[in-house]
Amino acid sequence: MKRYFTYLKSSFFVVFIAIFMAGCFAQKEQKVFQVKDNFNIYDFTGTWYEVGSTKNSSNLSDIKVNFAVDNGKIRVVKTGHLPDGSSKKEQFLARFGLDDKNASMLEISRYGLIYEPLYIVRNDRYQYAMMYIGNKDISIVSRAKTIPEVVRVIYKDKAKSDGFDIGRIEWIKQR
Incomplete structure (x- = not known):
């Protein structure tokens, strides 16, 4: 019986390593900004x-990032x-x-094991900033609940020149 559990533990370990390695090799090459x-x-x-x-899939409003x-x-x-009307909270390291x-x-992780690059590509006097999460998502943040139209245009131009589909950007409602 003991040998059976040892076999199961070692088999689980081998399968886990195989899946982990497959995931590492299957990742797309990251673009560096x-x-x-x-x-x-x-x-x-x-x-x-x-x-x-570009990543507001749950249609959140009043999003704050601290x-x-x-x-x-x-x-x-x-x-x-x-x-x-309910709240949603996510924590990252x-x-x-x-x-x-x-x-x-920076590199950001939800669970502390796998980190994804977070490039702060625009930072205007720490009042407005644009970040790329990996090479697929954009986040535009502001110290105020809105940003001037000129900042939107500048950020969209920057994202477009870096190869992003700016049509995917959703402007988030802040009350």
Whole structure:
């Protein structure tokens, strides 16, 4: 009987490793975006309003994203309201993606195991910012609940020149 459980444990381990390795090799090649080297995470911390996104699949409104540095760890908390009025909250861990702590490239993870690049490609005096999550999603954030039209145009032009489909950007309702 003991031998049977040992067999099951070792089989599970082999299957887990095989699935993990297949997932690693199946990932698409990530496009690398240019980042700024004068980024200050402490100026970036605090509450931001997400005003535009390509990843608002649950039709959230009133989305807030809070970046905090706690004991050297970067924590990201995203909250919003669902159409039925209930709240939704997601928590992420982040870390610097490069050795340079002044570069505007982080890696973000929901579960702490697999990290995805988060490029802060536009940062206008820590009042407005545009981030690319991986090479497929865009998040536009602001310290205020809206952004000027000129900032929208600049950010859409930047995303388009970087190869994104700007028609996928949803402008999020903030009350």
